[in-house]
Amino acid sequence: MTADVYGLLGAVLTGLGLFGMLVRTEPLLRILAFNLLGGGVFLVLGAIARRGAGAGFAADPVPQAIILTGIVVAFAATTIAVALLLRLAARKDDA
Amino acid sequence: MTGWSMLPLLAVMLPVLGMVLAPALGARGAERLTLALLPVGFALALGTAAAVQALGVPLVHHLGHWTPPLGLALGADGIGAAMLLTSTVVVAGVAVFARAGFGTSLGMPERRAAFAFWPLLLAIWGGLNLAVTARDLFTLYVALELLTFAAVPIVCLDGRRETLAAALRYLLFALLGSVLYLLGVALIYGAAGTLDIGLLAGRLAATPPVLVAAALMTAGLMAKTALLPLHLWLPPAHAGAPAAGSALLSALVVKGSFVILVRLWAGVLPPSPAAMQALAGCGAAAILLGGVAALAQTRLKLLVAYSTVAQIGYLVLMFPLLAVPGVAEKAWTGGVLQAVSHALAKSGMFLAVGLMTERLGHDRVADLAGASRVAPRPLLAFGLSALTLMGVPPSGGFAAKWLLLSTAIEAGQWWWGLVILTGGLLTGGYAYRVLSAALRAGPAAAAPLPHDSRDTVALGLALLALLLGMLPLASFGLLQIGRVGP
Numbered sequence: 001m002t003a004d005v006y007g008l009l010g011a012v013l014t015g016l017g018l019f020g021m022l023v024r025t026e027p028l029l030r031i032l033a034f035n036l037l038g039g040g041v042f043l044v045l046g047a048i049a050r051r052g053a054g055a056g057f058a059a060d061p062v063p064q065a066i067i068l069t070g071i072v073v074a075f076a077a078t079t080i081a082v083a084l085l086l087r088l089a090a091r092k093d094d095a
Numbered sequence: 096m097t098g099w100s101m102l103p104l105l106a107v108m109l110p111v112l113g114m115v116l117a118p119a120l121g122a123r124g125a126e127r128l129t130l131a132l133l134p135v136g137f138a139l140a141l142g143t144a145a146a147v148q149a150l151g152v153p154l155v156h157h158l159g160h161w162t163p164p165l166g167l168a169l170g171a172d173g174i175g176a177a178m179l180l181t182s183t184v185v186v187a188g189v190a191v192f193a194r195a196g197f198g199t200s201l202g203m204p205e206r207r208a209a210f211a212f213w214p215l216l217l218a219i220w221g222g223l224n225l226a227v228t229a230r231d232l233f234t235l236y237v238a239l240e241l242l243t244f245a246a247v248p249i250v251c252l253d254g255r256r257e258t259l260a261a262a263l264r265y266l267l268f269a270l271l272g273s274v275l276y277l278l279g280v281a282l283i284y285g286a287a288g289t290l291d292i293g294l295l296a297g298r299l300a301a302t303p304p305v306l307v308a309a310a311l312m313t314a315g316l317m318a319k320t321a322l323l324p325l326h327l328w329l330p331p332a333h334a335g336a337p338a339a340g341s342a343l344l345s346a347l348v349v350k351g352s353f354v355i356l357v358r359l360w361a362g363v364l365p366p367s368p369a370a371m372q373a374l375a376g377c378g379a380a381a382i383l384l385g386g387v388a389a390l391a392q393t394r395l396k397l398l399v400a401y402s403t404v405a406q407i408g409y410l411v412l413m414f415p416l417l418a419v420p421g422v423a424e425k426a427w428t429g430g431v432l433q434a435v436s437h438a439l440a441k442s443g444m445f446l447a448v449g450l451m452t453e454r455l456g457h458d459r460v461a462d463l464a465g466a467s468r469v470a471p472r473p474l475l476a477f478g479l480s481a482l483t484l485m486g487v488p489p490s491g492g493f494a495a496k497w498l499l500l501s502t503a504i505e506a507g508q509w510w511w512g513l514v515i516l517t518g519g520l521l522t523g524g525y526a527y528r529v530l531s532a533a534l535r536a537g538p539a540a541a542a543p544l545p546h547d548s549r550d551t552v553a554l555g556l557a558l559l560a561l562l563l564g565m566l567p568l569a570s571f572g573l574l575q576i577g578r579v580g581p
Contacts, residue, residue, distance in 0.1 A: 034274065
């Protein structure tokens, strides 16, 4: 039951993030939308992990490991994007 | 599992280790380390290809001897071995070429761009090797991200405003692509409980979650490969990067996601003729619109970048032909050969264009007059690469396009043949524009031409693309090893 709620929440976040990434033009908003989208995907993975519970585990550990790796990758991506955005802003101030 | 199956793993580990060590060594140390790793990497790639060819089956290595679904598999089949060799050759050419621009000779102060370039080069090499050898959908996601994170900074190495904007746009497209891919991975895991390509083969039925996953992953990989209509990021990014970077991006980075797309549709996802027609339709649109856009460009680097958009279109023409019994084998060879010959030809072409731009001081197509005097060897390299892109015999591009053309007709899908022929004409058109402008007499070159070893690199890559067409590929059948399908 809770897995369904989290899965649906993940779907909502994914939709919001996708909308932001496709419709918004401001880079900062798109970076934030990417994080929302990433959060949605991780929630979906979490729901899948819960559904796959078995063998005495409360949840399937493989999607959980994927979430952890995914969070690290999303964090790295956000840092690169923000660093690029800051460099770009500094160049605009010079001009 | 034999001892040979370690080879693809080592081919991935070598550049990754180099990438980790390089920043600690400083710009000069990183440059030397890269040049020292190249022969080892080449030996590993060659050894992998030889082992796959000799054994006749794909090499598979289970990391830590844990078999899937618990462990991760890494290996090389025909297409993997061919791409490993290609990546090593192109990286070697680019590394030798880049010593002039990003090298640090003795007594020279170390520069920021040089310090960044060499680890990024190693990261692209490692990321591509992982993308073509990994046998697990999530490992492939990591490889895609590694490629993106290495490719984006290469675009903006010079720190100009336009290149920073191009890099940011590229990054956002690529991130959208990889998140869509990851969501697809999540749905596939939910449906099948494993992500191993070998275990997934034939296990996915066309249920709604799998179809949604297929759509998401295909769209994500299209964005990463810059297949029309998701190509918008490519021209500014590939045209803005320094010549060595453009060569890497156009030749290798877009091929990583292409190989993953091939692995997904040939072996993992349930067959869908309609989706394959749509995918090849995007390819056909890319060939035609990319070719027309290249014809209209006024800047040389943008022209070559739009040519990449068009050539990526040829890659996906193989998909609808892979399900047709009797022609699938030839279509497969044609598609892989297109990936390899485009990698060699486009890296040669971007390097040649970089040299021409440097010696003329600009890259306006209309003012190329005199290029044949100041840059004769780069111009020759440009012309030879263009032969492969057009598909003129005996080039590798000819063999690839001929295989695709003849299989399209044999499969009764003649419309792809028309697209291939029209695309060849468009390519001839834009190559002619450049060559005719460059061969006009310009202001006489005063000084004798200095010897530049970079000319040889550009020429060498273009010649390799040309000679590829003379390899008797069908007789060794390397590319067919590990192919799934009729």
